[in-house]
Amino acid sequence: MAENTYLIRGAAILGGDAEDLLIRDGVIAARGNGAATHEAAADATVIEAAGLVALPGMVDIHTHLREPGREDAETVETGTRAAALGGYTAVHAMANSNPVADTAGVVEQVHSLGRDSGWVDVRPVGAVTVGLAGEQLAELGAMADSRARVRVFSDDGICVHDPVLMRRALEYVKAFDGVVAQHAQEPRLTAGAQMNEGAVSAVLGLGGWPAVAEESIIARDVLLAQHVGSRLHVCHVSTAGSVEIIRWAKSRGIDVTAEVTPHHLLLTDELVRSYDPVFKVNPPLRTETDVLALREALADGTIDVIGTDHAPHPSEHKECEWAQAAMGMTGLETALSVVQETMIETGLMGWADFARVTSTVPARIGRLEDQGRPLETGEPANIILVDPAARWTVDPDKMATMGRNSPFKGRELPGAVIATFFKGHPTVLGGKLNVPYRHPETAGAVSGN
Amino acid sequence: MKHLLSTQDLSAADAIRILDTAEEMAAVGEREVKKLPALRGRTVVNLFFEDSTRTRISFEAAAKRLSADVINFAAKGSSVSKGESLKDTAQTLAAIGADAVVIRHWASGAPHRLAATDWIDAAVINAGDGTHEHPTQALLDAFTMRRHWARLHGTESQGTDLSGMRVAIAGDVLHSRVARSNVWLLRTLGADVTLVAPPTLLPIGVEKWPCKVSYNLDETLQAGVDSMMMLRVQGERMNASFFPSTREYSRRWGFDDTRLRALDELGLKDTIIMHPGPMNRGLEISSAAADSPRSTVLDQVRNGVSVRMAALYLLLSGDTRETVPATTQSSKESH
Numbered sequence: 019m020a021e022n023t024y025l026i027r028g029a030a031i032l033g034g035d036a037e038d039l040l041i042r043d044g045v046i047a048a049r050g051n052g053a054a055t056h057e058a059a060a061d062a063t064v065i066e067a068a069g070l071v072a073l074p075g076m077v078d079i080h081t082h083l084r085e086p087g088r089e090d091a092e093t094v095e096t097g098t099r100a101a102a103l104g105g106y107t108a109v110h111a112m113a114n115s116n117p118v119a120d121t122a123g124v125v126e127q128v129h130s131l132g133r134d135s136g137w138v139d140v141r142p143v144g145a146v147t148v149g150l151a152g153e154q155l156a157e158l159g160a161m162a163d164s165r166a167r168v169r170v171f172s173d174d175g176i177c178v179h180d181p182v183l184m185r186r187a188l189e190y191v192k193a194f195d196g197v198v199a200q201h202a203q204e205p206r207l208t209a210g211a212q213m214n215e216g217a218v219s220a221v222l223g224l225g226g227w228p229a230v231a232e233e234s235i236i237a238r239d240v241l242l243a244q245h246v247g248s249r250l251h252v253c254h255v256s257t258a259g260s261v262e263i264i265r266w267a268k269s270r271g272i273d274v275t276a277e278v279t280p281h282h283l284l285l286t287d288e289l290v291r292s293y294d295p296v297f298k299v300n301p302p303l304r305t306e307t308d309v310l311a312l313r314e315a316l317a318d319g320t321i322d323v324i325g326t327d328h329a330p331h332p333s334e335h336k337e338c339e340w341a342q343a344a345m346g347m348t349g350l351e352t353a354l355s356v357v358q359e360t361m362i363e364t365g366l367m368g369w370a371d372f373a374r375v376t377s378t379v380p381a382r383i384g385r386l387e388d389q390g391r392p393l394e395t396g397e398p399a400n401i402i403l404v405d406p407a408a409r410w411t412v413d414p415d416k417m418a419t420m421g422r423n424s425p426f427k428g429r430e431l432p433g434a435v436i437a438t439f440f441k442g443h444p445t446v447l448g449g450k451l452n453v454p455y456r457h458p459e460t461a462g463a464v465s466g467n
Numbered sequence: 468m469k470h471l472l473s474t475q476d477l478s479a480a481d482a483i484r485i486l487d488t489a490e491e492m493a494a495v496g497e498r499e500v501k502k503l504p505a506l507r508g509r510t511v512v513n514l515f516f517e518d519s520t521r522t523r524i525s526f527e528a529a530a531k532r533l534s535a536d537v538i539n540f541a542a543k544g545s546s547v548s549k550g551e552s553l554k555d556t557a558q559t560l561a562a563i564g565a566d567a568v569v570i571r572h573w574a575s576g577a578p579h580r581l582a583a584t585d586w587i588d589a590a591v592i593n594a595g596d597g598t599h600e601h602p603t604q605a606l607l608d609a610f611t612m613r614r615h616w617a618r619l620h621g622t623e624s625q626g627t628d629l630s631g632m633r634v635a636i637a638g639d640v641l642h643s644r645v646a647r648s649n650v651w652l653l654r655t656l657g658a659d660v661t662l663v664a665p666p667t668l669l670p671i672g673v674e675k676w677p678c679k680v681s682y683n684l685d686e687t688l689q690a691g692v693d694s695m696m697m698l699r700v701q702g703e704r705m706n707a708s709f710f711p712s713t714r715e716y717s718r719r720w721g722f723d724d725t726r727l728r729a730l731d732e733l734g735l736k737d738t739i740i741m742h743p744g745p746m747n748r749g750l751e752i753s754s755a756a757a758d759s760p761r762s763t764v765l766d767q768v769r770n771g772v773s774v775r776m777a778a779l780y781l782l783l784s785g786d787t788r789e790t791v792p793a794t795t796q797s798s799k800e801s802h
Contacts, residue, residue, distance in 0.1 A: 212575075220672030221475065223575040223599030223644060228671070292583065293576030337554050337584075339574035341597070 020061045022442060025053060029067035029403055031393055033369030039072060041399040044442035049395050065447075067403050070436055073373050075107025075138075075400035077380040077389050079199070079277055080174070080253060080325030081350065083109070083140070085131060086124070087116025092330040092420050094128065097350070098137035100328070100419035102445040104350040105435040107400040108139035108381065108389045113150070114175045120145035120156035122164035129166035136454030137445050141384055144168040146187045146198060150176050155187060162194040169385040172199035174253055175300075177235060179205050184239060188248040197275075197383060199251040200239055202260070203301065207231035212341060214287040214302040222290060224340065227302045229257040236260050240267035240274050251383055252276040254327050256301040258311035265320045275383050277325035278312050280356035281347055281425055285309075289425070295336045295343030296425050299329070316375060317366040323380045326353045330421020348421040352412060354404065355431035362406075363432060369406075399442035408434035418451065470582045470591040471778050473600040474652035479628065482655055486610050487625050488777035489770070495532065496773060506535035509783055512565040514556070515594075516542040516572040521744060522594050522604075525768070526569045529775035535783075538565070553577060557586035565589045567783055575599035590782040598642045603778055604743055605648035607771040609656055611763050612694050614770075615739055630657035635687050637663035637720055638698025638751050639709075641670050645743045646698060650678050663687050665720060667709045668700075684720055688729055695730075696741040697722050697752045717750055727756045739763050 026039040031049075038053035039046060040062065048056045078101065084092035094111070101109050111128050113119035119128060125142035132140020144161035148154045150173045161168040171191060178184045178200060187198050208231045213219050215226025236252055240263065243250035252264065255276045267274050281299065286306050289297045297303060315321040329346025336343050349356075357376065361367040367375075381390025388398040412426040438446035443455040468481060495503055511530040513523050523539065530537045540560070560568060567590040570578045575597030582591040595601040609629065616632050617624040634653055640646045640662050653660050660678035662669065673680055681687045688695070700720075702713055710716045717723065722740065730738050740752070740761045748754045757764060 215671050217672035217675045220670035220676070221647070223597050223647060226671060293579040294583070334552065334554075338552055339572065339577045339580060341574040341576075342553075 020058070023058050023062040024439070024442070024444065025059050025062035025064045026067045026072065026401075026403065027054070027064060029070050029072035031072050032373055033071050036068065039393065039401065041401070041439060041442045044399055046393060046395055046397050046399050049393065065403070065437065069407065070403040070405055071369050072393060073105075073369060073402050073404060074377040074390055074393060075402055075438060075440060076105045076354065076376040077384065077386060078106055078109040078326050078328070078350065078353075079170070079251070079323055079380040079383055080327050081109040081111055082114070082327070082329045082346070083111040083128070084330060085115065086127065090332050094131035094140060095135045096418060096420045097328070097330070098132060098135045098140060099451055100348075100350040100417060102137040102438050102440065103418050103435060103451060104352070105354045105402040105404065105438055106138050106350065107402075107438065107440045108141060108386055110141045110143050110170055110384055112174045113143045113145040113172060118145050118149050119143065120148050120150070122157065122160040122166075125161050125166040125168050126164050133457055136456055138440060139386065139389065141170070141386065142166045142168055143170045143172050143174070143199065146171045146173045146178050147183065152176060152178060152180055152183065155183070155190065158187070158190055158196065159194060162196060169194070169196050170199050170251070170383070171196055172201065172253065174199065174201045177201050177203040177205060179235070181238060181242070185242050185246060188243055188250065189246045192248050195385060197249040197251050199253050200235065201253050202232045202235035202239065204231040204234050207234075211302070213290050213298070214304050216287065216305060218287045218290055222293070224290070229259050229304070232257055232301060233259040233263055236263050240264070240272050243274055244270065244272045248273070250274045254279050254282065254301055254325060255312065255321055256282050256304050256308060258308045261311050261315040261320055265315070268320065275322040275379070276320070277323045278316055278321045279325060279327045280349055280353045280360075282312055283309060283316070283360040284356050285425055293340045295338065295340050296347070296423050296427065298340060298343050298345050299347050300345040313360055313364070313366055316361060317371070322375065323383065324353060324357055324376050325380070326350055328419070330419050331423050333422055336423050346423065348414070348417065348419050348424045350419060351417050352424060352426050352431065354435060355410070355433045356426065358406065358433040359431055399439050401439040402435055403437040405434045405436050406432065408432065410434060468782055470578075471602055471782060472578050472582055472591065472593045474602045474605050474648045474655070475600070477602070477652065477655065479655050482606070482609070482652060483626065483628060485606055485774065485777050485781060486613060488781060489606070489610050489773040490625055492776040492780070493770070493773040495776075496769075502532050502534060504534045505780055506530065506533040506783055509535045509566040510538065510564055511535045511567045511569060511779060512538045512540055512560050513594075514540045514560065514568050514570045516570070516577070517595070519571050519595065521768070522571060525771045526594060526775050528772050530779055532772070533776055533779055535779065538563075553580065554584070554586050557581055557584075561587040561589065567592060567779060569594045571595045573597055592778055592782065595644055597644065599644050600648045601644040602648050602652075603771070603775055604645050605652040606778070607767055607774040608649055608696065608741060608743070609652055610770045610774050611741065611767050612658070612739070615694070615763070619737055628656040629653060632658040632693045633661070633691055634658045634694045634696065635661045635663055635692045636696045636698065637684055637722070639668045639700045639704060640664045640673070640698070641668045642704075643698050649696070650676055654678065661687050663720065665710050665716070668704070684726065685729070688726060688735070689733060692735065692738055694739050694741060695722065699743070699745065699747060700751045702747070702750070713750055721751050721753070722756045723753045724755050727753065727759060730761070741767060743767065
């Protein structure tokens with residue numbers, strides 16, 4: 019059998035009719051009736067996919083891989099293993115590493131670590147400002163021109179709150195078709211913030227993170243994007259009010275995209291009553307009203323994409339008092355299931371919509387040419403097979419990520435990733451990690467030794 | 468009860484049981500030998516991550532009157548200030564053999580973490596956590612109010628609640644664990660609570676609390692108040708623009724001499740004035756009010772020991788009650 023040829027039999031393409039897919043040399047060689055009779059099918063590895071849904075490999079617009087600097091929390095290797103298991107073929111690695119990804123050198127390092135790992139495409143996000151300090155633009159052009167070809171720029175974790183700096187960043191990235199991904203959080207309104215400000219924070223005596231601190235920044239930024247004619251992406255939208263502002267901006271033709279995390283589609287601030295820091299995240303878990311508005315916005319296209327904001331932390335940063343704990347949750351290995359639970363099983367979306375919000379549009383925002391493509395003959399074979407009938411109970415100890423901080427621990431969720439094909443190579447088979455993809459030049463280097 | 472973490476989850480039956488037990492404990496405090504053998508051989512740790520001499524000595528006196536061994540663990544000058552985690556501290560106390568941990572912490576929810584994790588298996592008593600709760604303060608306040616309310620009605624305190632009592636709580640509600648614990652407990656005991664504060668010092672979401680909210684202290688007094696509780700206001704709030712100046716705060720929300728006289732003019736001859744201490748005389752309460760016969764400030768301190776004895780006793784001795792005179796306690800609550 020040829021090592022690089024796979025015949026997927028009877029998968030429901032985007033949840034539609036069952037068809038065959040023939041993968042060869044990293045591309046889809048044939049789809050449908052012709053696949054099994056294709057000359058290359060004879061020595062293909064056959065994967066029976068009856069009952070499974072075939073989707074384009076997922077693209078995460080918002081991942082924290084922690085390397086370099088916090089290899090005790092996650093490495094590019096462990097984070098991308100988690101990504102492959104979660105159905106991803108590309109992730110955008112956020113810039114808040116140590117050193118910060120604010121130079122061509124650091125983004126190239128992260129990019130090359132990703133290539134060496136071979137589980138997914140790792141696309142580094144460049145910092146907007148030097149050291150995420152919000153004072154001076156980082157060398158955005160150098161990062162764009164580097165081998166990492168950065169197109170998404172973000173100070174994620176910290177808001178680019180200075181309106182002049184934000185305006186300049188939005189203007190400057192037009193030169194290389196970049197986008198500024200804003201972490202919308204007005205800093206003065208959120209000093210000491212611990213959780214959503216509302217009925218629950220009033221009772222718990224935890225510092226409030228008011229919705230207006232997110233909404234006021236988004237309102238300002240969409241107006242700035244309009245004024246300078248640039249592209250804005252809003253990270254992890256969490257409130258019903260933000261949805262209204264983005265809907266308004268889109269109706270005015272402003273070039274804004276927005277993401278929502280799986281956890282904001284499912285969890286609410288009621289969970290904070292336990293004071294368990296596994297539920298501490300930024301932006302914080304909001305109310306049921308917000309959750310329902312976010313689901314509706316994702317279904318109607320106001321919110322464009324799912325971003326996991328996968329944020330692994332060592333256990334000591336969560337096994338402590340709420341106020342002492344780090345903010346963030348893991349998400350790569352649960353994203354598909356949570357979105358299935360909240361969007362598909364509720365009837366708000368179908369699998370074709372799922373492909374749009376987890377693959378097609380995030381790839382477009384990040385300008386990834388060979389990701390998020392249709393499952394058609396001649397297209398790159400970044401494909402996942404999903405068993406929508408599976409049900410499983412989340413156990414963080416069994417995850418590939420080093421982070422044990424999953425807020426879904428103990429929950430039963432639907433949907434399982436059975437196989438992930440990255441560049442036509444199965445990184446995941448039978449729901450388990452297979453072997454990583456070896457880039458031709460990497461393989462050559464190895465054989466040359 | 469396994470722990471005493473908040474008054475929000477305290478049933479009326481449990482609250483009255485603690486107050487009734489505290490009455491028995493108060494009787495012990497009036498004896499020549501103020502000591503019971505109830506907790507002999509048991510170890511109570513006062514784990515204080517925040518300075519509070521008043522609360523700590525109150526708990527210490529309570530535990531010692533019950534013959535418990537007391538260890539005081541202050542975060543300052545200990546390994547905690549060198550970066551030891553709450554988890555390690557708790558596991559250390561477990562290894563030492565603590566039966567109860569009385570915890571004061573600057574972080575809201577820290578006592579809940581001790582109780583919910585497997586770091587330590589001891590009974591946990593919340594002695595004030597951040598801006599969340601201070602349940603024994605609310606219980607001692609309720610104890611003080613209940614004695615007053617029962618005396619007015621010519622009855623014994625035992626077994627009674629605060630039905631019909633009008634309580635006003637004025638001050639920095641936003642940052643006050645005392646206010647939160649009092650709101651829940653007083654409501655559970657049947658009192659009618661009004662919070663009085665500048666809007667900046669009330670939390671967003673207060674409208675869902677089981678109480679009335681007023682921005683006007685004079686109107687609240689005119690409507691009739693049986694217990695007027697003043698909360699400590701920290702002058703540094705002024706710097707964060709919660710109010711323009713301490714003088715303006717004092718004029719609008721402080722219990723000053725004019726308002727003390729107003730109680731007489733309004734015919735509220737039995738209204739008591741409460742304060743959890745420490746007081747800012749001249750800011751939220753005038754000296755004349757603090758020192759007037761209406762003031763229960765020292766009664767509150769005294770009653771604090773009785774209430775804390777009751778809490779320690781009920782949590783640590785379960786249903787072995789032979790060392791305390793039989794009370795009117797209802798059957799054991801299942802928890």
